[in-house]
Amino acid sequence: MIxxxxxxxxxxxxRLVGIARSxxxxxxxxxSEADLLLMRRIDELHLDFPFAGARLLARPLRREGHEVGRRxxxxxxxxxxVEVLYCKPNTSRRNAQHKIWPYLPRGxxxxxxxxxxxxxxxxxxxxxxxxxxxxxxxxxxxxILAHRIAIMLEATHAAEAL
Numbered sequence: 001m002i003x004x005x006x007x008x009x010x011x012x013x014x015r016l017v018g019i020a021r022s023x024x025x026x027x028x029x030x031x032s033e034a035d036l037l038l039m040r041r042i043d044e045l046h047l048d049f050p051f052a053g054a055r056l057l058a059r060p061l062r063r064e065g066h067e068v069g070r071r072x073x074x075x076x077x078x079x080x081x082v083e084v085l086y087c088k089p090n091t092s093r094r095n096a097q098h099k100i101w102p103y104l105p106r107g108x109x110x111x112x113x114x115x116x117x118x119x120x121x122x123x124x125x126x127x128x129x130x131x132x133x134x135x136x137x138x139x140x141x142x143x144i145l146a147h148r149i150a151i152m153l154e155a156t157h158a159a160e161a162l
Contacts, residue, residue, distance in 0.1 A: 035076065057077075113140045118139055119158055148161040
């Protein structure tokens with residue numbers, strides 16, 4: 001993608017591609033033997049205690065003689081793709097006080113485009129959180145008529161998509 005021998009300077013190439021110039025010079029470092037040993041031990045501990053996070057795993061590692069803190073353990077867990085098991089909130093249960101809106105297309109025969117539209121909001125996981133995609137979809141043709149991407153889930157973004 002970035003060619004240092006090209007006539008165009010690296011700074012121009014990175015600007016055209018849309019990445020930072022430092023990314024063109026980055027060389028990934030191999031994982032050290034000490035980190036590999038530590039990662040292997042974190043993996044063993046995680047299999048024994050899948051509910052234990054970085055704080056809980058750092059304690060036995062320190063007792064075993066590893067000079068490691070919770071932040072280093074968290075970094076290695078992230079690199080390994082190890083996630084802690086915990087009860088996540090159940091967002092599917094509705095609030096009893098909320099009004100139930102009628103389903104308007106019930107019994108309708110949808111035969112042509114521009115007859116029934118749906119508004120769908122979904123979240124897309126990113127490296128640092130989520131982005132929310134709101135799309136207006138035609139039911140008959142299944143085409144996306146409009147869409148908006150936002151970093152916060154707000155009703156105004158759905159209204160903008162309409």
